[in-house]
Amino acid sequence: GLFEITQKQYLNVTGDDPSKCKGECRPVENVAYNTIRGGNWPTTAAPGAGTFMDKLLAKCKSKDEAGNYTEAVTGFDLPTEFQWECACRAGTAGALNTTNAYDNADSAAQKAQLRLLGRFEDNQSDGRGEISEKHTVVGSYEPNAWGLYDMHGNVYEWCRDWLQTNVEELKQFVDPKGAPSGSERVMRGGAWNQGVNNCRSAKREPFAPTSKYESVGFRLFRDLP
Numbered sequence: 001g002l003f004e005i006t007q008k009q010y011l012n013v014t015g016d017d018p019s020k021c022k023g024e025c026r027p028v029e030n031v032a033y034n035t036i037r038g039g040n041w042p043t044t045a046a047p048g049a050g051t052f053m054d055k056l057l058a059k060c061k062s063k064d065e066a067g068n069y070t071e072a073v074t075g076f077d078l079p080t081e082f083q084w085e086c087a088c089r090a091g092t093a094g095a096l097n098t099t100n101a102y103d104n105a106d107s108a109a110q111k112a113q114l115r116l117l118g119r120f121e122d123n124q125s126d127g128r129g130e131i132s133e134k135h136t137v138v139g140s141y142e143p144n145a146w147g148l149y150d151m152h153g154n155v156y157e158w159c160r161d162w163l164q165t166n167v168e169e170l171k172q173f174v175d176p177k178g179a180p181s182g183s184e185r186v187m188r189g190g191a192w193n194q195g196v197n198n199c200r201s202a203k204r205e206p207f208a209p210t211s212k213y214e215s216v217g218f219r220l221f222r223d224l225p
């Protein structure tokens with residue numbers, strides 16, 4: 001997705017907006033993994049019944065030969081965390097997706113760069129999107145090289161995977177699917193209340209799939225046939 005899912009989009013799919021900081025073009029937040037997709041990935045691919053993803057897939061139709069919207073559209077889901085990182089980096093290998101330079105410190109140079117890329121703890125008063133507190137309107141900052149917005153900051157984004165703590169094992173696969181089971185799913189990207197280090201392309205954050213915070217949202221991935 002070019003943007004994080006907005007409160008208006010979430011409302012259109014589910015009839016509800018659980019967000020604490022309201023604004024139809026701000027990212028939806030205060031949503032748990034189990035509310036967004038649930039299910040038992042990677043054992044089974046299907047989302048849980050009644051979740052956002054389940055309702056979205058039921059609504060999404062394309063035109064049949066007669067021009068009626070009856071054909072099911074498939075492939076929508078949360079990204080795996082490696083799909084997310086690939087999308088975030090957009091071909092770069094640095095701490096932020098505008099450079100190949102790596103700096104693991106909250107340096108002045110990194111803060112200056114991140115102020116252009118997304119809402120984080122150091123630029124909450126800049127008024128982007130006409131909002132100067134917490135997260136802001138999606139797309140208020142510069143996109144990465146692939147045209148994706150807010151991959152750094154604004155709100156954390158849920159990924160599909162169980163946390164895999166053995167990173168060396170993940171490196172053995174081209175497109176790893178995370179651990180086969182666990183107690184924590186993965187979030188990526190950092191948020192409005194985080195520093196530069198937590199907004200880095202490679203930073204991983206594990207949380208229980210029932211967790212809900214006003215700094216956590218998501219974006220959609222689609223696996224095209």
